[in-house]
Amino acid sequence: MESTSQFTHVLVLLAAAVIAVPIFKRLGLSSVLGYLAAGIAVGPSGFRIFTDPAEILHTAELGVVFLLFVIGLELKPSLLWSMRRDIFGLGTLQVVVTGAVLTAASLAGFGFDLSAALIAGFGLALSSTAYGVQTLEERAELNTGYGKRAFSILLMQDLAIVPLLTLVSVLAPFGEPRNLTTGLVSAAAGGAALLAIVVAGRYFINPLFRTLAHARAREIMTAAALLVVIGAAWLMEGVGFSMALGAFLAGVLLAESSFRHELEADIEPFRGLLLGLFFLAIGMSIDLAVIVRNWTTIAGAVVALLAVKTVLLYGLTRAFGASHNEAVRVAVLLPQGGEFGFVLFSTAAAAQVMRLADTTMLAAIVAISMALTPVVGLFSKRLLKTPRREELKEDFAGARGTVFIVGFGRFGQIVSQVLLARGIDVTIIDNDPARLKAAARFGFHIYYGDGVRLDVLRAAGAAKAEVIAVCTARRSADRIVSIVRSEFPLAKLYVRSEDRMHSLELRRKDVTYEQRETLESALAFGREALVELGVDNSEADEVVDSVRRLDAERLVLQETDGIHAGNDLVFAKRVVPHPLTKPHRESQALSEETRAVASDDKAE
Template sequence: MEEITTGIYQEPLLLLMGAVIAAPLFQRIGLGTILGYLAAGVAIGPVARLVSDGEELLHVAELGVVFLLFIIGLELKPSRLWTMRRDIFGLGLAQVLATGAVLALLASFLPGFSISAAIVVGFGLALSSTAFAVQTLEGQGLLNTRFGQKSFSILLFQDIAIAPLLALVPLLSPGGEGAEAISGTRFAVALASVAALVIAGRYLLNPLFRLIAQSGAKEVMIAAALLVVLGSATLLQIAGLSMALGAFIAGVMLADSSFRHELSADIEPFRGILLGLFFMAIGLSLDLGVVLENWLAVLLAVPALMLVKAVILYGLCRIFGSGHDEALRVAALLPQGGEFGFVLFTAASAALIFSPATASLLTAVVTLSMVLTPLTVRIGEQMARGDKPEEMEEDFDGAGADVLMIGFSRFGQIASQVLLAGGRDVTIIDHSATRVRSVEKFGFRIYFGDGRRKDVLEAAGIRRAKIVAVCVNGRAQTDAIVDLIRSEFPEVKLFVRSYDRAHALSLRARGVEYELRETLESALLFGQVSLRELGTEDETARAIMDDVRRRDEERLEIQAVDGFLAGRDRMHTSPVTPEPLIKPTHEARRLNPEEKIIADQG
């Protein structure tokens, strides 16, 4: 009994040990955790032969991809998905057809490949790795960028395409065995399953989670989340579609739910562990014997596959309106084979379209192309570095509030806390994609957009705003935004962060309702605390600070009329003699702070 128990835990312990050692090590040296998981799988399986059932493990580990697509679906509202339809059904369809046709044509020239085998090989290799690509995008925080959304659209269509490709296998088998399995009935079942999932997601899931949440049982909420993901995935698998597609649809249906964040947090640990296991299983299933026996063919096939796919991807992205950098980065991200290729090649081998040895060789080519993907991604980043910075998709769904804040650096972040604490709703736009991705995790209503564009201001709800707070860095950008708003939206009240004194005067000349130099209040407080530390009473230090603020405002008003050099008499340029030293007589009474300041000023 003890031997059986030890055997059950031995393989999981080896896998966990490999993951814990390899993933941080590869991350540390800059190669990424994905490559670390792959290397651990190869070391434990084909090299050391400590674990041998990589194929069986891969079936379980594919649930990591399922959970990944569910979490992505939670971030994509149906309205947002609808805006991506051109990329999904246009660019995605074009990529599968063009890449599949070219690769099938090239495969037909290889010795021993029939037309049927060439078609399966071509379209199987046309599919890229959803797990690899999306994990890379998520890890770098690039999933919501334009090139990230285009890449995801292509991958999503590939997930849809696996169903008809699998249905094509029986038709291509020698003599057409299994062709009777393809029918309009099967297509109708698939369509009905998708419809049932959409209806259930729209009308049943939210009441279900609301009921469970009211019970207060955290473990039941986690169980329900797992049930929804695995149930929707299984439903579409039974209908002949991919499990990942089912989980994705369920996620999209819950994207508007108030339980979205809790569901994501519940599923995230399972997603992380199983996705790591998936990449390790790929390494475990690599047949080193086949690779070594056909090393020259693999050496030629892997770079040829990646080059052909990259060239086609780049060309199609440019045709569909992408810029050079965007197309280049999509091509660098998606040139590998995909996990659905394993499924297609196994089915083709079972249908006698080609031999199991050929299926193993194709699996090795796909696996090695995955291994090389981090390198191609890095090359793409280097080649694309010279153009304009990466941007995000502009999505203003739900924007509009009493306060529209433009710019969310340190100044804006602090100002927003005061407004939110006062019960005011704030819509924020910022032109830094990195900042938007970072800040939106904390729950702020922040949107990517350039405040110097009229259409962005309109979409962000400027006509509804009672105050527009311009809190961007730099004078030139601030002036451009102020000038645009004064010209196009003259009724808007402008509260502006000014850069320095001269900038404050220029903003007042533009008629802004309120401006504040970014360092004024912090410098005043700094001086007050310093006085207190030097022995000045709190009340006196505060009164001095108020007096300096008042003098500064008076000087600004004088400068606005008489020029920048006017009002110098309102400044303290030398120490002010404290009152007790001015009038050291026994009749002197103790003055209050305001009287002291008046005495100091003569």
């Protein structure tokens, strides 16, 4: 019966996540918020399917461990060293300053004694590593300037949990007295653990995976990956550090390993599931009854926490050289309480530094702040400054080229090279000042101007050009084509096409010539692949010419008969089902041509 109950619980967790997360993503909200809502629904405050979130949370913390390991794999030691200023400077200052401010607020707002206020203040100063890194990964912004700063702060906060847990034992009324010998032993144990991870990562793990790879047993490689992560986490936890820190260090040491991608692929499924389970457990830990009884205090505390940390994060990040937009993004990403706060508060309650009721309320503040952070992030765009576009003076003196090119991006640059190589006089305009400056360094004279403005086209000499080449993106290209066809009907109009549908639209607008930007490069790419596979050069050219001809014929048919015309001109791999047993005789469904060939073979 117990196994049946556990099986039911697993089904409930999976169902809750599968239902809630897509709904929240559909609403444009973070998946983290979906997990939290699902946890509330199935936890003690909801349908009471789960009554002890702590059991699930203990296992789900492995999700944070795996997350930090995967992040470590992406950070080479050299890159980590380059971030040392943000880690030890900005990160340390954030913990100290925010902790001090929130300690003072706890003394004044909650009436805690100094010991409890210190734990509350510094516990709330920590942000959620799981939420912050998960959000950065979802947005693919971990390697941006603000992403690196945010990660540096989170990493320093993970390091800070060690002295904070030590502080709990020092403040405990019946704690074990600390002396110099005990401190030296703890420091030596931590140093030995770090050394063990460094030595293992550098000298033993690569040979181990190389040996296992020769065994060609995928499940053993997965087991070894789990062993490395959990082993490093267990070792660091045993000497008083956080498990997440141990996993992160193991990942960093394996960042340059030839097995890095294999490790990441093996860990990724466990990371995703356990991290989702972690946020489910956080949602379950939100006690709505406590919130209802103390809703004014908790609401005020949550608002104050988010406001204070946002302001301090912005100010400190700006002080370390970040731009306004970077500082805003960091501030709205990390104002919440963190998962290590739960660990710190529960440890403080066990050591009688804080009352159990106080830790329950603090846990609710942390959980609610985590739930509200995605909502705070929705309003961050209003705080961001739109970069001021550099304006240049429009001056078209001497702009009288035979060919008039609009747009000097990657496509326009190659077009200009072909014309200039033949000595053709060209006039090029573009409205990106940065691109103009970059081109000037290579000796190009490009005129600043917006090609969608008729007055600019006239002033730059488009009316006198023999050919107008539009090499811009689709939206602006369509507007330029309409203007040219209306104002310069005799101009020969050459236009870059975005895709097949765009080519058909341009043909309907009677352009002189259109070309899909990827067609010829893809044909050349395919030709080289054929040659690499042993196809003769002349035969490869014939194949490419055939594909080019059929594509052109199909485009003509689609222009007159619709987008679905000419499908028989497309080469496609036909899927032929294989019978489960070998047929007793060959199929008689032969084409006329095949039967003719067979008859000729028999005649010979």
